Amino acid sequence: MAAVHLDLVLPCLDEERALPWVLGRIPPGVRAIVVDNGSTDRSAEIAEAAGALVVREARRGFGAAANAGLEAADAPYVAFCDADASLDPAELPGLLDPVLAGDADLVLGRRRPTSGSAWPPHARFANLVLSTWMSRRTGVRLHDLGPMRVARTEALRGLGIRDRRSGYPLEMVLRASAAGWRICEHDVPYAPREGRSKVTGTVRGTFTAIGDMSRIFAEVGR
Incomplete structure (x- = not known):
């Protein structure tokens, strides 16, 4: 792993409590x-x-921050991860390996909650709905939108992702599928985050995100 240069994009909004652990x-x-x-x-x-x-x-x-990080990346591979300490960057080698081996083009971290409080019921339900829609659209059985993910940097830029809100992760998956990318999942532990989520921390925020993602499903060609 040390010989591979991977850039990790961490979109961040008021995460001073979580960042020391994440960066460590x-x-x-x-x-x-x-x-x-x-x-x-x-x-x-x-x-x-x-x-x-x-x-x-x-x-x-989120999409604006993620895109800014992608534009700043200059490594051959790029990863994305939430900066709230719910996901462990130490898990990245497991996601990168299938890309390095030529077995996948986009690897999504399938979240496995470490406690009941890690994933509120309304957020889990929303993810189930989105995963079902993604599976139908892509033809790949997907269980999670996968906030931790890895791909090749230049190839990802070439997808031309346009969303700058919460639909960015979904648009990445749909455009990757439309481009013929091989998409797979890799299990990662999912812990309670530090502080409240800006998206899934409330029922309203969750369903606002679903609205954004419904728009992405309609906009990105089948």
């Missing part, structure tokens, strides 16, 4: 790109002190 779990050979999406806490300072590349994206939205 980065495997050798991986560079952290923390995209500050308008934090009002010390997230950016903590990331810089830990040696991460900090990119500032003023336009609010």
Whole structure:
């Protein structure tokens, strides 16, 4: 793993409590790109002190932050992960291996909750609905939208993902499938996050995300 240069994009909005643990779990050979999406806490300072590349994206939205991180990446491989300590960056080698071996083009981390509080029922239900839709559209049995994921950097840029809100992860999967990419899943532990999620922390936020993703299903060609 140390010989492979992988950039890890971490979209970040007020995650000063989680970042020390997240950045401390980065495997050798991986560079952290923390995209500050308008934090009002010390997230950016903590990331810089830990040696991460900090990119500032003023336009609010997960997709805007993720795209800014992708544009800043210069490694041959790129990964994405939430910065809230719910996912462990130490799991990245397991996601990267199928890409390195030529067995997959996009690997999604299938979340396996470590406790009942890690995944609220409304968020779990929303993920089940989205996974069912994704499976039907892609022809691949998928169980999770997979916030932790790995792909080749230039190939991912070439997909032309346009969404800049919460539909970004879904659009990536749908465009990858339409381009003939091989998509697979790899199990990763999923722990309770630090603080409340900006998307799935409330029922309203969850269903707003579903609305965004319904739009992506309609916009991205079958």
